[in-house]
Amino acid sequence: MYRYIWLVPLLPLAGAAINGLLGRKFRFSERLIGGIAVGSIALAFLISLASVYSYAFGSNAIWPNVYVTSQDGASYSWIPGGAVRFTTGGHARSVASVQEKAREQFTKMSPEQAQRQTVPVLSAINEQERASLLDVEWSYQLDALSSIFMLVVTGVGLCIFVFATGYMHGEAGFYRFFAYMGLFMFSMLVLVMGSNFLMMFVGWEGVGLCSYLLIGYYFDRQEAANASRKAFITNRVGDFGFALAIFGVIATFGTTQYTDVFAQAANFPLEPLGQWGILSWIALGLFIGACGKSAQLPLHVWLPDAMAGPTPVSALIHAATMVTAGLYMLTRTNVIFQHSQTMMTVVAVVGAATALFAATIGITQNDIKKVLAYSTVSQLGFMFMACGVGAFAIGIFHVMTHAFFKALMFLGAGSVIHGMHHEQDMRRMGGLRKYMPYTYLTFLAGWLAICGIIPFSGFWSKDEILWSAASTRYVPVGWIVWIVGTIAATCTAFYMTRLMALTFWGKERFLDNHNEHSDGHEVHDKDHDTPAHHAHIPHESPASMWVPLAVLAVLATIGGFVGISPAFTGGHHVGGRMNIVNFLDPIIWNPTTRLFGTHEVVDSFGKPLELVEKHATASVLTTEPAHAEPPPPYGHEGFNLAHAIDSFLHNHTLTEWVFIIISLLVAGFGMFLGWLFYVKNPRLPDIWAARLRPLYLASYNKYWVDEFFGWAVTRRTMDAARAVFSFDSKVVDGAVNGSAAITRFTSRVTGLTDRYFVDGMVNAIAGFIVRLMSPLLRAAQTGFTQNYALVMVLGLVLAVILFFGADITKAFRAVFAVGF
Amino acid sequence: MHILLFKILSPFLGLLFQAPGQGRMALVWERAQNPDLSKFLIIGALLFIIGVAGVLTRRNIIVIFMSIELILNAANLNFLAMSRYLQETGSVNAVAGQIFAVFVIVVAAAEAAIGLGIVIALYRNKETIWVDEIDILKW
Numbered sequence: 001m002y003r004y005i006w007l008v009p010l011l012p013l014a015g016a017a018i019n020g021l022l023g024r025k026f027r028f029s030e031r032l033i034g035g036i037a038v039g040s041i042a043l044a045f046l047i048s049l050a051s052v053y054s055y056a057f058g059s060n061a062i063w064p065n066v067y068v069t070s071q072d073g074a075s076y077s078w079i080p081g082g083a084v085r086f087t088t089g090g091h092a093r094s095v096a097s098v099q100e101k102a103r104e105q106f107t108k109m110s111p112e113q114a115q116r117q118t119v120p121v122l123s124a125i126n127e128q129e130r131a132s133l134l135d136v137e138w139s140y141q142l143d144a145l146s147s148i149f150m151l152v153v154t155g156v157g158l159c160i161f162v163f164a165t166g167y168m169h170g171e172a173g174f175y176r177f178f179a180y181m182g183l184f185m186f187s188m189l190v191l192v193m194g195s196n197f198l199m200m201f202v203g204w205e206g207v208g209l210c211s212y213l214l215i216g217y218y219f220d221r222q223e224a225a226n227a228s229r230k231a232f233i234t235n236r237v238g239d240f241g242f243a244l245a246i247f248g249v250i251a252t253f254g255t256t257q258y259t260d261v262f263a264q265a266a267n268f269p270l271e272p273l274g275q276w277g278i279l280s281w282i283a284l285g286l287f288i289g290a291c292g293k294s295a296q297l298p299l300h301v302w303l304p305d306a307m308a309g310p311t312p313v314s315a316l317i318h319a320a321t322m323v324t325a326g327l328y329m330l331t332r333t334n335v336i337f338q339h340s341q342t343m344m345t346v347v348a349v350v351g352a353a354t355a356l357f358a359a360t361i362g363i364t365q366n367d368i369k370k371v372l373a374y375s376t377v378s379q380l381g382f383m384f385m386a387c388g389v390g391a392f393a394i395g396i397f398h399v400m401t402h403a404f405f406k407a408l409m410f411l412g413a414g415s416v417i418h419g420m421h422h423e424q425d426m427r428r429m430g431g432l433r434k435y436m437p438y439t440y441l442t443f444l445a446g447w448l449a450i451c452g453i454i455p456f457s458g459f460w461s462k463d464e465i466l467w468s469a470a471s472t473r474y475v476p477v478g479w480i481v482w483i484v485g486t487i488a489a490t491c492t493a494f495y496m497t498r499l500m501a502l503t504f505w506g507k508e509r510f511l512d513n514h515n516e517h518s519d520g521h522e523v524h525d526k527d528h529d530t531p532a533h534h535a536h537i538p539h540e541s542p543a544s545m546w547v548p549l550a551v552l553a554v555l556a557t558i559g560g561f562v563g564i565s566p567a568f569t570g571g572h573h574v575g576g577r578m579n580i581v582n583f584l585d586p587i588i589w590n591p592t593t594r595l596f597g598t599h600e601v602v603d604s605f606g607k608p609l610e611l612v613e614k615h616a617t618a619s620v621l622t623t624e625p626a627h628a629e630p631p632p633p634y635g636h637e638g639f640n641l642a643h644a645i646d647s648f649l650h651n652h653t654l655t656e657w658v659f660i661i662i663s664l665l666v667a668g669f670g671m672f673l674g675w676l677f678y679v680k681n682p683r684l685p686d687i688w689a690a691r692l693r694p695l696y697l698a699s700y701n702k703y704w705v706d707e708f709f710g711w712a713v714t715r716r717t718m719d720a721a722r723a724v725f726s727f728d729s730k731v732v733d734g735a736v737n738g739s740a741a742i743t744r745f746t747s748r749v750t751g752l753t754d755r756y757f758v759d760g761m762v763n764a765i766a767g768f769i770v771r772l773m774s775p776l777l778r779a780a781q782t783g784f785t786q787n788y789a790l791v792m793v794l795g796l797v798l799a800v801i802l803f804f805g806a807d808i809t810k811a812f813r814a815v816f817a818v819g820f
Numbered sequence: 821m822h823i824l825l826f827k828i829l830s831p832f833l834g835l836l837f838q839a840p841g842q843g844r845m846a847l848v849w850e851r852a853q854n855p856d857l858s859k860f861l862i863i864g865a866l867l868f869i870i871g872v873a874g875v876l877t878r879r880n881i882i883v884i885f886m887s888i889e890l891i892l893n894a895a896n897l898n899f900l901a902m903s904r905y906l907q908e909t910g911s912v913n914a915v916a917g918q919i920f921a922v923f924v925i926v927v928a929a930a931e932a933a934i935g936l937g938i939v940i941a942l943y944r945n946k947e948t949i950w951v952d953e954i955d956i957l958k959w
Contacts, residue, residue, distance in 0.1 A: 783955030784952060
């Protein structure tokens with residue numbers, strides 16, 4: 001079944017093409033458009049499900065081997081080697097001969113040797129020949145990482161598509177919306193399923209484009225148009241870094257295929273903190289790309305503004321899938337990142353800083369979608385934190401749980417906005433529990449999940465992240481990251497409780513000042529013109545909207561059990577491949593053993609080599625028992641919080657429980673504060689805002705980052721543009737205008753000559769001839785029929801004489817022979 | 821001069837005045853059995869010339885029409901005569917001329933219908949059927 005994965009990106013593309021190209025011309029009904037879109041995504045989801053099952057769990061499972069469609073010939077050479085050789089100076093030798101040379105050297109070695117000797121063999125071939133080998137194929141890769149992303153993208157995407165058919169009901173651009181959404185799904189699936197860096201880049205740019213189109217969906221609104229441009233331009237900064245990293249990969253490894261690149265990269269030397277080898281530079285470029293796409297400091301500015309798009313877009317693109325592309329890239333290239341301790345540290349620090357930064361902004365925002373947007377940035381920071389401290393599998397775990405609960409909360413917010421007739425300000429909500437019971441119950445699950453309450457999915461992933469940060473041996477700043485992350489988690493619980501309180505609990509404020517309620521009202525409610533709607537009483541959303549919410553709520557509640565913490569299960573990741581950490585194991589490189597995977601040793605091409613003794617490789621992951629620990633991967637580690645507590649308690653599991661209890665306590669503390677401020681005593685927020693006025697203003701104004709960028713980047717760019725413009729308008733335009741003036745003068749002279757001399761000659765001669773000849777021709781045209789008939793008869797007689805004259809004469813001679 | 825005139829007219833006179841000693845009906849029968857092609861052709865030519873002269877000289881458009889009918893019928897006569905003649909000489913395709921004559925009659929009928937319609941339209945617009953008062957072909 002996994003041989004059909006190429007259908008997964010193709011189906012949404014087909015749906016998008018049908019909707020986008022034919023939807024307007026043939027005036028598809030909303031049912032048809034929705035059916036095509038949802039149907040294509042549902043089919044893609046089913047195929048992904050079947051593919052992943054047959055890949056990892058079925059009777060013919062090939063897990064942990066990597067499956068690439070080109071293994072079965074189901075691919076084509078996208079950028080053939082010849083094209084690149086041409087651009088690198090037309091080297092005389094053919095690709096085939098270079099490959100032949102490499103193959104000769106390989107066959108002389110034993111298999112193990114060949115595996116170890118990949119780099120020397122390739123570096124024996126000189127630079128130009130290596131560039132000439134670059135042959136990029138279009139093929140899809142199925143492994144543990146792309147499996148998870150395929151399922152999350154299509155599964156959560158399906159829920160959001162169904163929701164959108166209800167939410168977007170009555171919009172003028174219904175077909176356009178679903179065409180963009182389908183195109184987005186295609187791009188995202190190419191991103192996560194591509195088998196090489198260039199395919200990832202294509203998907204990367206594709207999702208950026210769709211994000212731009214969908215943020216600017218209400219392009220007639222100024223702030224949506226501005227937000228779409230802002231998102232696009234900010235992403236360009238990141239994409240620049242990503243592109244440089246890809247060039248670095250090509251220059252270093254001579255290929256972009258993941259399997260080949262990682263096989264070579266695994267043999268490169270490690271680069272401890274402070275060393276900047278080539279892999280560190282590549283990792284820096286990749287990280288800049290990830291920062292742009294995943295909205296990390298300082299490129300986070302576009303994501304909150306992106307909430308100007310329709311809410312399903314916010315849920316799908318700006319919470320669940322696209323913004324996690326950076327995490328996908330980090331995990332995909334974990335070999336490269338793990339070679340560079342510097343970059344690991346940078347990732348962890350930036351992630352932690354973003355998590356806290358965005359969480360503190362989220363506390364003071366009043367727009368429900370803005371709060372969720374900053375929450376997303378903050379959670380993405382948590383994920384980066386996990387990757388930075390070496391727990392890539394946990395980062396992906398948080399991507400998954402976050403996709404569940406954040407998509408749920410965004411869709412819940414969409415439902416609230418829909419029910420409140422496009423009111424987004426939480427200060428005008430309150431008490432919606434009574435009016436929107438389904439939305440409230442599902443939102444409750446999302447709230448408990450993001451706060452990190454124990455059985456809900458968010459707890460498992462966030463707790464694991466904090467534990468990984470505290471116990472990491474990859475970076476020396478793990479304990480700082482842990483402290484920052486814990487504070488951010490407290491803030492998360494606080495602002496989410498605030499959101500719940502302002503929206504669903506407390507006093508019903510929407511009846512108070514509804515005459516102020518106008519903004520965005522006329523934008524998209526065609527069917528809201530009935531008198532009942534104008535009473536501004538919130539209403540529950542239709543089933544097409546709350547059913548996806550219910551599905552996501554179930555996932556947000558139980559989805560965390562695939563990554564249940566080892567502290568609960570006796571120190572082991574139980575569940576076999578159903579456990580996400582075990583499932584992702586084959587793609588995570590281990591800097592200590594310098595091999596892929598922890599338990600089973602898997603070579604870079606995905607084929608298991610041998611089973612090694614558990615003690616040699618186990619317990620490298622920090623979640624493993626601490627006895628018989630190997631040395632830290634980079635030779636040194638700084639202060640390690642978990643080790644410090646462990647050495648105090650002498651019990652590894654107990655140490656882990658300490659951190660679990662701390663994380664539960666801070667979650668509870670944040671929720672208690674939220675309850676105290678917004679339920680128990682609603683006057684407290686104002687009092688504290690006045691007391692901490694500078695902090696409040698900084699948070700409320702988002703630390704003036706937008707203003708800073710506006711001053712430092714936008715204004716400087718405008719100044720430069722103005723200078724260039726004045727040069728253009730004065731010097732360049734002056735030259736152009738001068739030559740134009742000369743042309744005008746010469747053309748006037750030639751024009752006068754033409755008009756008076758040439759035209760005069762022509763008129764004189766032609767007029768003379770016409771005047772001379774016309775009476776003759778005019779006289780022939782009498783207008784009387786009989787004149788024309790006479791001419792005809794004369795012509796006939798003439799013709800008869802011409803043709804039969806001799807015969808007639810002869811006949812006369814014969815008949816009247818006598819006398820002639 | 822009178823001898824020349826006699827020479828010219830003698831074939832035509834032969835048509836009109838039969839030889840003595842033969843009955844009129846017998847003569848007709850004999851002529852029918854042994855047609856003399858040239859006589860038919862001469863009559864056809866006469867009809868054609870009369871028709872052309874009528875078309876060219878008459879001012880009344882109805883008469884012009886009648887003259888056109890004469891021209892057409894002259895052609896018909898030629899067809900029939902030739903057909904009959906060729907039948908005598910044993911040509912295989914001799915009946916084609918008779919079929920053609922039928923076609924010509926049909927076309928003539930259609931032409932007459934359309935032409936008279938045009939005449940009526942013309943009269944309604946110009947209040948005349950005299951062709952020398954109609955010179956709008958000039959424009």
